[in-house]
Amino acid sequence: MSASRRLRRLAVVWLPVLALAGIGAVVLPAAHAAPAAQPAKAAPGPDGAALYLQDCATCHGATARGSSRGPSLVGVGEAAVDFQLSTGRMPKKAVGYPAPPYVPILSQADIAALDRYVTALAAHGGPGIPAVTVDPNLIAEGGSLFREYCAACHSVTGVGGELVDRPIPALVGATPTQVGEAVRSGPVQMPAFGPAALDRTQLNAVVSYVSSLRHTDDKGGDPLSHLGPSAEGAVAWMLGLVALLGLARWIGKRG
Template identity: 40%
Template sequence: MTRITAWRRHPLARYAVLILALSLVGMVYAAFVQAGKPADAALAAGKVDDVAAGRSLFVQHCSSCHGMNAQGTTTAPTLVGAGAAAVDFQMSTGRMPAANPGAQAPRKPPAPWVDETTTRQVAAYVQSLGGGPQVPGAEQVDPATGDAGKGGELFRANCIQCHNWVGAGGALTQGKYAPNLNEASPTQIYEAMVTGPQAMPVFNDSTITPEEKRSMIAYITQVRAQKDPGGFGLGRIGPVTEGLVAWIVGLTALALAAIWITAKKRQKS
C-alpha cells in the first residue's frame, strides 16, 4: 500500500494516467467508427472485392487519360473525391470512356466492356480513393413518391435556363450544351444533380434536398411523357422554332395571297 501511495505522489504519475486515459479513449472511438461505418468502397460496390476488380479495369481502360492512380492529367481531371455516382453517370450514359476529347462528351451507347457489373466495380474503386457522392438507391429516385407540381417549380427556378422547360436541352458557350433529358433515367438525373457533370453546377443536399430532387425527377419524367396539344411539338425547343415556323409560314402565305390577288386583277382587266 505504501508503494502505491508513493507512486501516486510521483511527479510523473499524472502524466502516465493522462496518457493511459487518452489511449483508452482512442481505442474505444476507433472500435465504434470501424463497427458503425464500413468502408466507402463497400457501400458503393456492395462488396470490397469490387475495388480490386475496379482498379484492374481502371488501369486497363481509364488510366491513359486520368493517370495510373486517378490523379488526373492534362487530358482529364482527377477522380479522387469524385465518388461512385459520377462514375456511374459517366459510364452508364456512354460519355466515358471518351473516344475523342472535346468541349463536351456526348451521350452515346456504352463501350462494349461496360455493363452493370464493370460500372459498379470501377465506381467502387473510385469511391475508395477519397469518398464523394454515392449511387442513389431506388427509393431515392422513385418518381412515384415525388411531388411533380413542386418539382416543376424547382425545375423552372434552377434548370430551364439551360435545359428548357421540358428538358429538351439547349446550346451553351464555347461549344458546350445542355443535353436532352428525355433519355436520362431517374438515377442518372439524380447523379447529375449531385455531381455536376461538365458544364452543370452541383446541387448538393443543402441546395436542393433529396426530397426536392425526387420531386424534380417526378416532373421531368411526367412532362416528357405528355403529348403536344397542337400535334407537333417542333422539338419542344420553344419560341425560337415556333417563331421561325410562324415567320416562314406567314411570309409564304402572304406571298401566295399577293400572287393570287394580282392574278385575279389581271384576269379581270
C-alpha cells in the same frame, strides 16, 4: 356440302388463325422475358483495378489524380463515376458527347466494379449514388423547382440548348437515377446541387418532373407500364387474333 369440302373450308379458315396464335405464343413470352435477360453475376466479379488501368488510367492517371488528358477524380463521388459510365460518356472514346439514348460502353458488372474501385481510390467524399423515387404526386412541386434551378440552361420543357462550347442535352434520355446523379454531382459545366439546395424530397420532385417530360414524349407506353413496343405489339396481335376468331366463326356460321 361434301365432307371433304367442309374439311377444306375449315382448314382455310382456321390454319391462318392457328399460325397467328403460334406467333403470339412466341412473341408474348419473349417480350416479357426481354428485360430479365441480364446474365447471372459471375462468381468473383470483374476486377475494378484491372479495368481502371486498362480503360481509365491513361487519361486520369494511375491514382486518378489527373493528367493532361483528363481531370483529377479526387472527391468527385460515386454519383459522378456512375453517371459518366452509365451514360456512356466514359471511358471517353472520341471528341464530342454521346447523345441519348445512352448506351454504356462497359457492361453493368464492369460499371459496378469501377464505381466501387474509383470511389475507394479517389472519388470518395463526394456525393454517392442517390436513391430516387418517381412520385406522380411530386410532379407539380418538381416543375416549379425545375423552373427555378434548371430551366435557365435546360429550358422549361427540358429540350436542352447550347452553352458557349458544348450543347446542353435534352433531358429525355436520362434514367431517374442518372437525373439524380447529374443533379448531385454536376457533370462538367453543370453546377452540382447538394442536399442543402435540394433535399431528398425536392430531388425526388425534380426527378419526377423530368420523368414526366419523358412520358409526354413516348406515345402509348403508359397503359402497359412501359413494357415497350414489342409487348404492346404482342397485345395488338392477340387483339387481332380475337377479331379474326370472331370473323372465322361468322364465316363458318354463314357457310
